[in-house]
Amino acid sequence: MALTPQTRQPLPGDSARFKQARLLLRGMVTQSMDFASATFDDTITRLRKHLFELADHSESSVRASHWLSAYNLLGRQGEVFKRSFLNSLRATLDEQAEAPLRPRSESLLAAGGLSLVDTAEQDRAVLLDRVSRPINAFYEEEVAPLTHRCGVLFGDDDPQLARNPVRPEVFLRAFMQGWEMAGLDSHATEDLLLSITPQTFFPLDVLYDALDRTLVKAGVAPKLQLRVRKARDTGVMPPSAFRQTQGGPSDDAKTMLWRQLNEEQQANLDSRDWGGAGFQDSILRIGQSAKEFLGKLSNMLRRPLFTGDSESAAALLPQPDPQFVGFLNSLQARALDEPQPIVVGDVDEVPVPENMLRAMAESDRVKEAAELDRGTVEVLAQVFDYVFSEISIPSQLKVVISRLQIPVLKAAMIDREFFFKQEHPARKLVDSLARASVAWAPEKGEDDPLYAQIEKTVQRVLSDFQEDLSLFTELLEEFERFLFESEQQVAARIEPQANDAATNEQFELALRTADECVHSRMAGREIDALLTPFLTNQWREVLAHAWLNRERRPDVWDRAVETMDQLIWSVKPKATPEDRRQLVSVLPTMVRHINVALDAIRWTGDERAAFTRRLIETHTRVVRAGVAETPADPMLQQAEEAAASSAREALEARRANVNGSLEDQYDEQAHGLSRNTWFDFIADDGSERRYRLSWVSPMRTRLLFTNREGFDAFVHSERDVARLLRTGRLRPVDVEPIVARALGALLGEDASDILNGSAQAGGPAATH
Template sequence: MSIRSPSSSHAAERGSRVQARRHIRALMGKTLAYFADHESDNLTLVREHLLDLVDARPSQARGQNLRSACLLLHKHADVFNRAFQAALQTSLEEEVRSILPDVTDATQSRNSASDEALNGMTLSLIDVCEVERILLLDRVAQRFTAHYDASVSPLTLRLGALLGQDAPSLLSNPFRPEVFVRAFLLAWEKSGLDDQATEDLLLALEPRHSLDLAPLYADLNATLMQAGIEAQTMHRIKRSDSVPSAHANLGPASAAAPLSGGDEAPVSRRPGLGAPEAGRARSVWGGLAPAGRNIAAQARQFLQRLGLGSPPAPGDSGDGEALAWTETHGDGARQTFAPADPEFMGYLGDLQAGAGASSSYQILEGQDPGDHNILRQMRDRDEVRRAPELDRGTVDALAEVFDFVFADQAIPLQMKFVIGRLQIPVLKAAMIDRDFFLSADHPARRLVDTLASASVAWAPEKGENDPLYVRIESTVKRVLTEFEDDLTLFSELLLEFTEFLFETEQQAQVRIEPAADHERVGESYEQALAHADEAVHDRIKALPPELPLAPFLAPFLTTQWREVMARAWLNVTDSPAQWDSALTAMDQLIWSTQPKTRTEERRRLVAVLPDLVRNLNAGLDAIDWTGEARATFTRRLISTHMLAIRMTQPVAVDTASALLEANAGQEAMNELDQRRAGKLAGSADEFDAMAQTFSRGLWFDFMVNETTRHRCRLSWVSPMRTRLLFTNRDGFDAFVRSEREVAALLRRGRLSVIDQVPIVSRALDQIMSDAQDRQAA
């Protein structure tokens, strides 16, 4: 009988880990090579799917984001692919470190193990945006995980055998689909293409419309098979529930715990999801794999602390009132709240019937919309006091949400009263499906968000006969009269209302297009003028000191010939010879006005003049430069050429006319330098940075003067962002500002952005923030 010494055991373990690391590094190389070889195919599939989604007529904001993502992935494919390779390599290395830690890493992990029990109490230290990003990634990754389950499972078992794991799990597989989805998200963020499109782009990712991972998994699995690593299904004795465990207080890291009660965790839409705001917490993506689901559970617990139900305490015998319980499905768990009290639901049905029967309501001048928060007023009713605790908590929470709606300055007063009539049916819907507070996809919540967002576009001067007002009011009336207990009514009304908004947007776009085309042409011409400025400047600066530019040429080259060159640059793609001819004519013109002291130079000038004069006249005719100014320039040019042919020495500059020409030439050069440097001086500040993020569809309040406020929408942004076109909802009252001018309006307080985040999400964020402040106090 032989006994192995501890040193030999450690040596064997160390050798096993070295072998495992070597095999996994080989798999990493194959993975990176596979994506590098198919990066073009991957982006092509994604872009085609984005176009298909756009053709399906999504909401205006989502459609714009999908179109933007598609265009940017095509235009900046190289930038994205480089970022993806870097993100994928970093993610794989982090995964490998988590499953094969060094000695120092292992020590740190043991020291932090004791902190796991505090997971449920540390959400206040985690940025809400980070929580939403984790939930978003988890939601998308679930699609890929389910799709590739058959391909990934054998690889997971073999990796478990390679690592000596008793029970291999997907979380210990560094090549699981979630890692690739995370790398895609990080690559998009690192590329800095369009932060506002991040969420819609990620949600659009589908296994069937992106690079097929099945061949990769087959190759990785075959590599381990050739290395002699066999997949063996492990059978373990499950610990009885009655036997205490040292880890009883730790939440299962692999348990699915989405924020909503469904299988997937909906994510509330927030602006700039791809980039955390300044001052927010740092990203926690580095520890996403082991901690993502725990953070989702923390988010649920945090919302529960607002009064939306509490899980039963450990050891609760059921004597108290049960607000919620946990149901286990497979390897995951979801929380199910107690159903609404039938008596209380009947009371709400009577209130709704009364509100639906009332076809009109009176708005008194100066009346506070908050006075119409009937949810807050009804809390003292006996029917509410007799209701279960969870139902009373739902009334309180929804009352705070509608307080936020009534206080929103962007929603016109009349619209607040119209949308406020939804309080009772929305309360019923929130009690039927408690995910109203946990999921942005709740049908009633989406309808409230959409109606509130659309109401921003209505102007009181349009009156109550305006189609938008009529449509919102009719949608509210249908909810009051038709809703009983079927939430699909909210989905149907939302679809109808979204189609109405889409048709309205299409009509406005037809009116906007001519103005947009005009501004697009203007921007292209401005860019061509800037390019001509650079060409003129470079040519003049290249002249030797002993042969300076003739003073009378500077105003001509920086004004008239600049315009000729700009028009040629506009057509350089179709007619490059025109641009070359303009450059050649400029070079010949400058040379022709320089002194000709040698006979061969004068002979060459005589030979060049016919073509030069013909090209100059053709260019000046094209820009319609006529009249005395052209005649004067022509006479001055002819006299210069005659002197260059006849004189053997330069003419001394000692006349008054020569001095005037020199002053005019210097002034022209100064103007050229100012155009090149930009007319607006000063460094960019936070308002410039804000203006750079604006995209189509945003709404603003514009102070025309001290007494007049105009609500407008950013309807079009030029490709170079030098022109931002603002209109009203119908595409009229258009005005254009540059990005720097928009920043100046923001700086002076004449232009203010209307918050585009769905109003229920904003209300819940405010409630959560207030709760955190109270808890901290």
């Protein structure tokens, strides 16, 4: 028997619902990613065992080879596939989390109901549907309540599995895309997907149970009214029966650990004062009132209260309640006494930051506070929700930064311009710490100078801040001085590589100039087959060196070009005695210049000797025009003509590569990158590291990437970077001011109006 939803609870306005739905969806995505990471290894172990058994009993040699290939690749390339799968799952979950927030008709259209897709994409959709159908049926009882709560969250009158952002098909799609992105055996893709069963895939009932309880704690339809309908006969053993007979995948060590971590998070939720108000009266109310509060505060701060007085509107607002400030001081002192978070290598043990302001917002102490203070708490709770959901900040440093919640709240109450002024000292410090945090790697540990400096800064705030905002300015200057000194050290480390790259770029530019010069001489002319390879290779290098020195020795460039012109002329037939006499007079000087130039580029050996011999033979033939000579070797002529043709093609290919236009948005993105942009980079071996763009050459043909300390350097061209962006191996990390991003996410389309003090009259932001 299966359960389906019958009714749903009404929701307040769409704007508030969607804002809070987005916050909860971000949490669901994070929770799902943690689950997938914790249970991945055990899932692959079960799947590999199943693949081996299938191959061993298969009557089809083709399928058996595909299953064995997948078995071996999942063993040898397991880490590569894991990273690809998790990256794909993150992108898929992010996409699915946004889809239900669009209008229903738009979501259905985007799902492909009326769109045109190519045959390959249709085949993929059919394959995913075929594989997901039995897994959907297997988890129907577990997923039905979650689908219903998601429907309440999105305001759907008729909740459907297709609108559940964590349905089984999402994990299967990420599994298929991860396999393809990892570059594993493409021929085995279909048979690999078809081999997946509910018993060999992720134990999704564990995830669905945890997510359902999370939504219940947030007040999303805590009491479901469900009716029973007969389930389809899927031919699949029910989950409960399977676990009774097999022990179940949920009993694996990592799955149990993930269960334990989730239960601890749920216990933490249980301990908070949610006020029993339910979803509409708590989470949604907090979000909507936060937005209304910002609108009111914006108008209050910008309303001309009087004229002829220099005192600001902010100074005229009510001061924080002393008793409430005393309560905050006690919380700040408690945070100062708390032990520091332990940084460990095991991802399962990474600490989770707690949003104290979120719990405070629903406490009686805050509910009894003045409206300005209460509103400040609610909005800052939303801001720190965003900070803690930012995946680019390591969890360990989120915990450290989380200890700033109370001091920042006090600072925002002292100066109410916190939400509207990016130059607010407390806000700038939070932005600076968050931006710097993306550069820290957990494997560096607590002894890393960056971690230590961030922790030291937070400790100073906790111990010293009472009401003087200048402390934030002082600490910000100190922290930025630390960052500047670190940057100076990095600049010194990368200087030799940057200088080498700049020199190589200059020489590459000189070679391009030489190519154009040679091309202009060869275009539309019959050039002797002997000269074409020489001019497009050795003499090209001579011209490039001359061009590099053109400012200091312009005569060298002029002589190199003149010598090239003389050489081309010298091998052409001379019809008159005067031309032949002129050739004889020119040859000594021309040959001397050629030899000096070739010595300078160190072209020696048999190849140069052979060229010189052939050049002498050609000049002799031209000077002795009309005198009977031994016919040229036809085999030699044929070889020279082939070499000349290849040299011309190589020249045109180089010119085409240089003069090519930008191909797509990734080329444009690469062209617009600037120094100090941070990236997550997936190396050839599948490992993922965080690097920054530390140096860009003047012509943007060399982009130097390093880690935070300036080591592990590697250089790519702009086109290489575009290719890496296109394939997802290089992903920019957002380091824009995080408070502004959080407020923008909270306010949505109204952000500009409210934060710039132009809330529309008559709306919630304009009512007092």
